Amino acid sequence: MTVDWSAFTPANGAAGGLLIGAAAVLLMLGAGRIAGISGILGGLLPPERGSRWRLAFLLGLCVSPWLYTLGAALPAMVVEAGTGRLILAGLLVGAGTRFASGCTSGHGVCGLSRGSRRSFVATAIFMAAGFAMVYVLRHLVGG
């Protein structure tokens, strides 16, 4: 393991993390809901009863890059995967997060914060699978 110090941005990471945490606390305080993105989106397919808050949250998420540009230029969003890989990845993420009832936000942030053993297991598994997939792609088959 070699740390890529040139890419290392701990202050930005922590600041963004604080905002994500604040958003999760606000949603529970104000609407009594867990800020799990896969659950919020999945609950619209088909729309569950009382889903207005879901639409509102997703709308907020989608206007955030536009609001960000009022203050600064958007940071680069670089996608390395090609179309086939993106489609396969999307299907796996979509179905996988619904089967597991959560993703990085629902299990990783909100679940770990609640001390949920179930979320701890889910997070450990999806992190391990992510590490393994990138290892295979970049170091075994050579990307």
Place this chain on the structure above:
Amino acid sequence: MAALIALVSGVVFGLGLIVSGMANPAKVLGFLDIAGAWDPSLIFVMGGAVLVTAAGFAVLRRRHASLSGEPMRWPVASRIDARLATGSLAFGAGWGLAGFCPGPALVAAAAGVPQALIFVAAMIAGMALFSAFEYLKRG
């Protein structure tokens, strides 16, 4: 009221994803590449988010209702089963394939990144397949 607060929460959440670098798949893959030139930044994203959320949730646990009057819907599931494991395995594999998880993918798609739009369309298809599977299983 609940919808208005959810809107603000969505904005703050999205800004957090952008500021932290989570909305950039190349950055996420740099974190997942522990055998290569590793970028540990995302540990700080997770750490910061969990710190704030854990403190906030500990206080909110004592509340009986939210500000909008909606009940506090804390998750009740505790079962660790094959469904949780296989779902998380599939999710992690997809995350490592493209560098996108659901929140950042939506933000990047809304920002107009064309590949993110493809990913989000496939992700929604995957979620719809799950819903169809559940519907058929229930008969």
